[in-house]
Amino acid sequence: MGLASIKRTTHEQRRLADSLEEAARAADRIAELDVALGAFLEPVMSAFDADRVSIQLLDRAKNELTVVAARGLDSALIRSKVALGQGISGRVAATREPALLRSLVDVERFAGHAAPETPIHASVCVPIADGERILGVLSVARSRPGSPFDDDDLRDAIAFARHAAVSILRDEARHRLRRRERELAVLSSAGARLARAEGPKETAEVAIQEALALTGAHAAVVLLADAEGRAPTIVRYAGFGREDIQEVLRRAGSAGIRPPATLEIVTDIPAHPIFGPAARSAGDATLLTAPIRAHEGTAGVLAVAVPRAAAEDAAALFDAFAAQTSLALTNQGLREDVTASEEELDTLANALDIPVVILDGEGRFRTINMAAAVTLRLSAEHELGRFASGRLPEAIEEVALEQSEDGSVDVRLPQAGDRMFRVTAATVRDARGAAARIILLTDLTRGEELEQRKEDFLAVIGHELRTPLTSIKGFARTLSARGDTLPAPARAEAIATIAAQADRLERLIEDLLYISGVEQVRPPVRLSWEDLRELCGEIIRRIGGESPSRIVRFAHPGGDVPVYTDRVKVEQIVSHLLDNALKFSPEDALVTVRLDAEDDTVALSVIDDGPGIPSADLERVFEPFVQLDGTATRTAGGTGIGLYVCAMLADALSGAIEVESALGRGSTFTFLLPRTGVDTRPA
Numbered sequence: 001m002g003l004a005s006i007k008r009t010t011h012e013q014r015r016l017a018d019s020l021e022e023a024a025r026a027a028d029r030i031a032e033l034d035v036a037l038g039a040f041l042e043p044v045m046s047a048f049d050a051d052r053v054s055i056q057l058l059d060r061a062k063n064e065l066t067v068v069a070a071r072g073l074d075s076a077l078i079r080s081k082v083a084l085g086q087g088i089s090g091r092v093a094a095t096r097e098p099a100l101l102r103s104l105v106d107v108e109r110f111a112g113h114a115a116p117e118t119p120i121h122a123s124v125c126v127p128i129a130d131g132e133r134i135l136g137v138l139s140v141a142r143s144r145p146g147s148p149f150d151d152d153d154l155r156d157a158i159a160f161a162r163h164a165a166v167s168i169l170r171d172e173a174r175h176r177l178r179r180r181e182r183e184l185a186v187l188s189s190a191g192a193r194l195a196r197a198e199g200p201k202e203t204a205e206v207a208i209q210e211a212l213a214l215t216g217a218h219a220a221v222v223l224l225a226d227a228e229g230r231a232p233t234i235v236r237y238a239g240f241g242r243e244d245i246q247e248v249l250r251r252a253g254s255a256g257i258r259p260p261a262t263l264e265i266v267t268d269i270p271a272h273p274i275f276g277p278a279a280r281s282a283g284d285a286t287l288l289t290a291p292i293r294a295h296e297g298t299a300g301v302l303a304v305a306v307p308r309a310a311a312e313d314a315a316a317l318f319d320a321f322a323a324q325t326s327l328a329l330t331n332q333g334l335r336e337d338v339t340a341s342e343e344e345l346d347t348l349a350n351a352l353d354i355p356v357v358i359l360d361g362e363g364r365f366r367t368i369n370m371a372a373a374v375t376l377r378l379s380a381e382h383e384l385g386r387f388a389s390g391r392l393p394e395a396i397e398e399v400a401l402e403q404s405e406d407g408s409v410d411v412r413l414p415q416a417g418d419r420m421f422r423v424t425a426a427t428v429r430d431a432r433g434a435a436a437r438i439i440l441l442t443d444l445t446r447g448e449e450l451e452q453r454k455e456d457f458l459a460v461i462g463h464e465l466r467t468p469l470t471s472i473k474g475f476a477r478t479l480s481a482r483g484d485t486l487p488a489p490a491r492a493e494a495i496a497t498i499a500a501q502a503d504r505l506e507r508l509i510e511d512l513l514y515i516s517g518v519e520q521v522r523p524p525v526r527l528s529w530e531d532l533r534e535l536c537g538e539i540i541r542r543i544g545g546e547s548p549s550r551i552v553r554f555a556h557p558g559g560d561v562p563v564y565t566d567r568v569k570v571e572q573i574v575s576h577l578l579d580n581a582l583k584f585s586p587e588d589a590l591v592t593v594r595l596d597a598e599d600d601t602v603a604l605s606v607i608d609d610g611p612g613i614p615s616a617d618l619e620r621v622f623e624p625f626v627q628l629d630g631t632a633t634r635t636a637g638g639t640g641i642g643l644y645v646c647a648m649l650a651d652a653l654s655g656a657i658e659v660e661s662a663l664g665r666g667s668t669f670t671f672l673l674p675r676t677g678v679d680t681r682p683a
Contacts (some may be wrong), residue, residue, distance in 0.1 A: 033171040037069035040167060044140065044160050045071050048124070048153065051143045055128070055164060056082065056089055057136040061309060065089055065137060072141075088125050089137040096134060098126040098158060102148045122148045124157040128165045135168045183317050186214055190321060194328035200224060200294060203332065204236040207292075207302060207325045212238060214321055215288070215314040217304035219281055221245065223252060224292070224300035224329075232300065239305065240281040247277035259291035259299050263319040265311055275303060286311035290322030295333020355421075355441035359388050363401055366436065375416045375441060399425045400439045410444065419445040468501035500546065525566040525652055532561040532570070532602055532673075533595060539574050540593060543582070550582055556595040561602055564676045569649045573657075576642045577606040577669045585610035585666070605670040613661040621659060622647040646671075 041053045052072035056065035065082040067073070085094040092099050101123035123141040127134055138161045142149070190210035197203040204222040211220045219239025223232040232252055237245050251274050266272050266287035269279040275287060282305035289303040302322045306314050346367050355372035359365060364387055368380040376392065383391060392400060395411045400423070408424040421441040428436055475494040483491060533556050544552050563570075574593075581591045585608040592607040613621060622643050643657075650657045654674050661667035 033168065034068050036167050036171070037164065038071075040164060041069055041071045044138075047156070047160070048140045048149075049142070049147075050140045052139075052141045054078075054139045055136055056093075056139070057168070058084070058093055058134055065093060068136075088123070089139055092125045092127050092137050093134050096127050096129065098124070098154055100124055100149060100151065100154045102150075119143065121145050124149050124154055126154070126157045126161045128161045128168065130165055130169055135165055138164055183320075187317070187320055187324065190214060191324045191328070194324055195331070197328065197332075200234055200329055200332065201236075203325065203328050204234050207321075208236050208238050211302060211304050211318065211321060215304050215306050215318050216310055217288075217306045217314075218285070219278075219305040221248070221275075221278070221303050222292070222300065223249075224294070225252075234300070240278050244277045244281045248275055251277070259293070259301050260289055261291065263315060263322070264289045265315060267308070269305075274301075278303075278305070281305070284308065288315060288318050290319055292322055292326045292329065294326065294329030295336075354443070357388075357392075357400070357439040357441075359400065359437040359439070361435040361437075363388050363437075365391075372441065375413065375421075377415050396423050396439070396441075399423055400437060417445075419443055421445075465505070468505040471501040472498050472505070525569065527564055527566060529562055529564055530567050530570070532563050532604070533559070535567065535570060536574060536593060536595060536604065539571060539578065543575065543578050547582055549587065551590050552578070552582075553590060553592045554595075555592060557597055561595060561597045562675070563602060563673060565653055565673060569653060570673070573646045573649050573671055574604060574606075576646050577657075577671065580642065580669075581606045581608035581610070581667075584608065600675055602673050602675060603670055604673070605668055607666065607668045609666040612663045612665050613659070613667055614663050618659060618661060622657070 037055050041055065044050070045053050050072070052070070054067050054070035054073055057068050058065055063084040065084070067078045067080070070078050082090045084090055088099055088101070091097075101120065120141045121143060123139065125137060125139045128136040128138055138157060140149075140153075140157055190206075190213075193206050193210060194203060197206045204224060207222050208220045211217065217239070219237075221237035221240055222234070224234035225232050232249060235245070235249065266275070266289060269282050269285075269287045270276050272279075272287065275289070278287070285305040286308045287303055287305055288311065289301055291299065292302050293299045302325060304314075304318060306318075346369075350369045352369060353371055355375045356367065356369045357365070357372050357376070358367035364385055365378075365380075365383045368376075368378050368383060370380075372378065373380050376396075378391065388400060389397065393411065393413060393415075395409055399407050399409050402425070408422055410420060410422050412418060412420050420443075422444055423439060423441055425437060425439045428438060475498050479486070479491065479494055479498075486494070536556070537554060540552050540554050544550065578591070578593060585591060589609040591609075592605075594605045594607065596603045596605070647657050650671060650673075656672050658670045658672065659667060660670075
């Protein structure tokens with residue numbers, strides 16, 4: 001009798017409805033499938049007043065039914081397998097047609113297909129399906145004579161089978177989800193290993209190892225070629241025979257590497273144009289091949305040999321892994337490009353003698369050149385990668401971190417010798433849109449110093465020109481007005497003064513004319529053999545005659561000191577050094593000119609007992625227009641270009657001028673001159 005039969009009592013109908021509801025709850029239970037189906041069979045057994053119930057699931061790979069849950073069956077039957085199409089349940093699974101066995105006679109019609117130890121006097125066997133797909137079979141049986149099942153019971157069994165299908169499908173979905181989670185975890189781990197690989201060769205090795213583990217393959221190979229697809233440049237393999245791979249490479253070399261557009265499942269490996277020789281190593285397997293691509297057109301193939309039965313399940317995972325391999329190779333190429341660009345930028349920045357700082361888009365130090373490290377007192381090794389905020393002077397930080405606009409500001413930096421800098425910041429973007437902030441520091445102090453020197457020079461040169469002109473003009477007027485009436489000594493003194501001041505004016509003008517062009521071209525030299533001892537003696541006598549009250553001592557080794565040089569330039573240098581020594585030392589102080597001769601070089605030193613030069617100013621004495629800020633220098637006057645001219649002339653003679661001095665202890669200027677071998681080439 002069926003559940004819908006009006007012959008059933010209200011109690012029976014309620015009991016059957018409760019059983020169906022209980023079965024539905026059991027089917028919905030979140031548990032392992034055998035546990036859920038075991039709970040499901042309890043209300044089924046109650047609803048049909050059955051002696052035995054079972055659920056068999058279809059193993060598609062083996063085409064057989066296996067009992068996964070049962071009540072009332074002995075252990076031998078539970079362990080048995082039923083081939084698809086064989087036995088009652090096998091026929092139901094194969095035909096998708098339910099079976100209603102009303103009596104023992106009906107059972108005999110299936111003799112040879114099922115042999116229960118206990119006679120079955122009534123049975124219902126219905127398919128468990130998901131649309132057109134057979135999942136298994138639900139069987140319900142009674143061993144008591146005289147209690148047959150009817151068509152209503154058959155329909156009720158079909159209703160229970162639908163609930164069983166829900167439980168089976170939920171379990172399949174749960175297993176698919178778990179498998180996908182495992183696959184994603186494995187892919188994530190494999191991707192992390194690929195990302196850590198350095199270079200395409202190591203990436204290929206990692207790809208082989210991970211592909212074998214991911215797919216359960218017994219062999220794998222990676223072939224990578226350049227953009228033209230010529231013979232592979234990188235080959236890595238495992239599981240394949242060496243000779244097989246060599247034959248594959250010969251084919252690849254002649255045909256070129258042409259990666260498949262998408263994943264390929266190759267069942268006939270010997271017929272493959274490239275991997276055909278690998279069939280010997282692959283055996284009875286399916287070959288999965290997928291394209292892998294890298295940066296700038298590099299392309300190749302990743303292939304694995306997997307068992308035929310596992311090929312379909314492994315294909316999607318393998319395809320995703322090949323895409324990860326391509327991504328890793330592409331990222332490596334991009335990283336190499338970025339690294340090369342950054343190295344070029346760092347090299348360029350460090351080659352500049354102006355401070356340069358480059359920040360990334362997040363305000364971290366990316367480049368600090370040597371000039372910036374010294375000026376801003378930063379350690380490039382320590383600061384790179386750190387945020388610039390709080391590590392730059394406040395005024396510089398304000399313009400450096402203002403990402404929205406370019407700008408500049410003038411800043412005086414106490415830590416850089418109180419120099420003034422113009423800080424200019426600009427935002428640049430690369431082809432990918434990544435931003436960088438470039439900060440340049442232009443030293444304005446040099447310009448300020450030159451401007452101040454210019455003003456000082458103009459003031460000094462005005463004074464220096466006016467002084468001799470005043471003397472010349474005054475004595476000339478005196479001679480013009482009263483020359484005939486002046487005593488002879490007075491007239492001679494006036495003429496001598498005019499001549500001396502004219503010489504002074506001439507030297508001043510020559511220095512100015514020389515200094516105007518000396519930085520563009522080395523002055524020409526006219527070489528001849530000269531006796532330096534005799535030349536120095538003449539200079540000392542001439543300058544000493546102009547200052548008869550001064551004492552100049554000449555120390556020399558005796559004998560001739562021949563040098564092949566330019567007499568006029570040597571005379572100009574020595575005259576200026578001696579004139580300076582007399583000018584900046586007390587009236588009663590001794591000035592010494594010492595000549596030391598070596599085989600290849602002579603050294604002429606001018607030594608005074610003057611006020612000396614502070615150590616901080618020693619490096620500046622040979623710069624143009626420099627006048628040391630001291631009372632003695634201001635009293636003695638000068639244009640500030642004499643020593644600069646001397647240094648330039650010494651360089652033209654392939655020589656040099658050195659200075660030793662200390663405040664309050666006098667100074668020693670030494671002119672070093674080669675005996676021969678003057679470099680006459682233009683500077």
